Structure formats: structure tokens, C-alpha cells
Amino acid sequence: MPSEQARVExxxxxxxxxxxxxxxxxxxxxWIATIAFYKALQVVEAVxxxxxxxxxxxxxxxxxxxxxxxxCYSHIWKYYRPLWSASAIARYLRAPEGPHFSSFSQYMxxxxxxxxxxxxxxxxxxxxxxxxxxxxxxxxLGLRVLSKTKKAGQRRKH
Amino acid sequence: xxxxxxxxxxxxxxxFCELLNRLGTWLKANAGKVHKSFxxxxxxxxxxxxxRNSVAFDAELEDALxxxxxxxxxxxxxxxxxxxxxxxxxxxxxxxxTFLAPSFTWxxxxx
Numbered sequence: 001m002p003s004e005q006a007r008v009e010x011x012x013x014x015x016x017x018x019x020x021x022x023x024x025x026x027x028x029x030x031w032i033a034t035i036a037f038y039k040a041l042q043v044v045e046a047v048x049x050x051x052x053x054x055x056x057x058x059x060x061x062x063x064x065x066x067x068x069x070x071x072c073y074s075h076i077w078k079y080y081r082p083l084w085s086a087s088a089i090a091r092y093l094r095a096p097e098g099p100h101f102s103s104f105s106q107y108m109x110x111x112x113x114x115x116x117x118x119x120x121x122x123x124x125x126x127x128x129x130x131x132x133x134x135x136x137x138x139x140x141l142g143l144r145v146l147s148k149t150k151k152a153g154q155r156r157k158h
Numbered sequence: 159x160x161x162x163x164x165x166x167x168x169x170x171x172x173x174f175c176e177l178l179n180r181l182g183t184w185l186k187a188n189a190g191k192v193h194k195s196f197x198x199x200x201x202x203x204x205x206x207x208x209x210r211n212s213v214a215f216d217a218e219l220e221d222a223l224x225x226x227x228x229x230x231x232x233x234x235x236x237x238x239x240x241x242x243x244x245x246x247x248x249x250x251x252x253x254x255x256t257f258l259a260p261s262f263t264w265x266x267x268x269x
Contacts, residue, residue, distance in 0.1 A: 059201065059202065060201045061201040061203050061240060061242075064201075064242055065203075065231070068227060068231035068232070071232065074228055074232075077224070077228060081220075081224050081227060082220045085220065085244055088244060089246060089247065092256060093246060093253055093254070093256075095252075095253035096250070096252075100248045100249050100250055100253075101213050101246075101248060101250075106214070106247070107213060107215055108214075108215045109214075
């Protein structure tokens with residue numbers, strides 16, 4: 001099973017791709033949605049490496065079940081689910097030209113894709129996840145590091 | 159062994175019926191935003207699939223769906239059921255049908 005470090009390294013690579021694609025959201029909005037979701041997935045898998053009950057999500061269904069089923073992860077799920085949803089639409093919903101949906105940019109305007117999916121939903125996934133991550137992982141993800149005392153306090157709230 | 163299996167199937171059927179009621183209540187509360195709704199199978203569990211009556215992303219509806227999703231997942235009355243929820247923008251039937259499993263799809267009629 002990949003370590004926390006391996007998961008975080010993949011997440012950082014995803015972020016580099018997002019930063020690159022952000023220069024042309026009109027052209028790459030589906031890819032921004034897809035990679036934002038897969039970065040969130042790597043962050044979640046990094047969290048699971050610290051969970052003695054759940055070492056690996058295995059597949060989307062099992063990963064979703066863990067995030068939804070354990071109350072301590074509810075806040076992560078609240079922001080992860082819209083990313084999963086947007087990426088599913090970006091990847092799988094195909095339609096001919098017509099009066100209804102025919103491209104992802106109709107669903108989400110290109111100038112909204114990065115601020116909403118990366119700046120809001122993905123950011124919130126990471127902020128919710130950081131209490132479960134090592135300080136090194138938080139630093140690599142560019143997050144303001146939560147001290148051990150604060151992490152313990154936040155976990156008690158759950 | 160067969161008796162145990164029968165009990166599990168009966169329990170699942172009861173939970174499934176209760177789930178349909180729960181989803182129906184949610185649909186009535188959000189009827190103005192939903193064009194079509196289905197319960198189908200995807201990723202090894204059930205999927206409550208909505209086709210909205212507009213195309214643009216609707217953050218409010220996404221939040222409401224997430225709340226429904228969490229409430230269902232954390233309710234012991236549905237401990238035998240794995241459910242995901244997904245709202246598609248208004249799309250042609252040909253397009254949204256690709257999300258529906260031919261083997262099991264239940265078209266929801268909130269009425």
C-alpha cells in the first residue's frame with residue numbers, strides 16, 4: 001500500500017498539472033475538474049494511511065463509504081462529493097449539440113472552474129484533512145501546519 | 159444457512175423500501191429543480207441519480223444532496239445499503255442513460 005509520502009507526492013504532481021492548466025481554463029475545464037478530484041482522492045488516501053481501521057479505499061465505492069460512514073470524515077466528504085460529481089460529469093457525460101447540456105463549460109463557466117473546484121472545494125478538502133496528516137505532509141501540500149496540540153483538540157470535537 | 163440468507167434479503171428489502179420513501183420525501187422538497195430521478199447500480203452500490211431541469215451548476219442543490227447523502231450513510235436504518243448520489247445537468251435521455259445500469263434501474267416517480 002502506498003505510504004502517506006507517496007500519496008502526497010502524487011497530490012503535489014496533480015497540483016502542478018492544475019497550475020499549468022489554469023492558464024487556459026476555456027480549453028481545459030474538464031481536465032481541471034478531473035485532476036482536482038484526483039488530487040482530493042490522493043489527499044484522502046494520505047489521511048487513510050493514519051487510520052488503523054481504514055488503510056486503503058480500494059475503489060471509489062469503498063472510499064466513499066469510509067468518508068461518509070465515519071463522522072470524523074464528514075467535513076471532508078462535504079467538499080469531496082461535489083468534486084467527485086463534477087469529475088464524473090466532466091469524464092462521462094457526453095451529449096450532441098442541442099438545447100440541453102452539450103459541454104462541460106455550459107455546466108460550469110470556464111472562469112469559475114478553478115476558483116470553485118480548486119479554490120473552494122479542493123481547498124476545503126485539504127483544510128479538513130490536515131488534522132489527520134503529518135506535519136511534513138501538510139507542508140508539502142502547502143498548508144499552514146496544525147500543531148499536534150491543535151490537531152488533538154480538533155479531533156476531540158469530532 | 160439458507161434461513162440466514164433469507165433474513166438478510168428480507169432486511170435489505172425493508173431497508174430499500176424505507177430508502178425509497180426517504181428519497182421520495184427529499185424529491186418532493188426539491189421538486190422544482192429535478193427533471194428526472196432514478197435509483198440504479200454503479201460502483202458496486204446504489205446510485206440515486208438526478209437529472210436537473212437546468213444546465214448550470216447549482217451549489218445549493220449540491221449541498222442539499224450532500225446532506226441527504228451523509229444523513230443516509232450515517233443512519234443505522236440503512237446499514238445494509240451503500241448509496242451514492244449524483245445530480246446531472248439537464249441532458250438528453252441518450253446522454254444520461256449512460257449512467258444507468260441496464261440490469262437494474264428504477265425510475266422514480268415522486269407522485
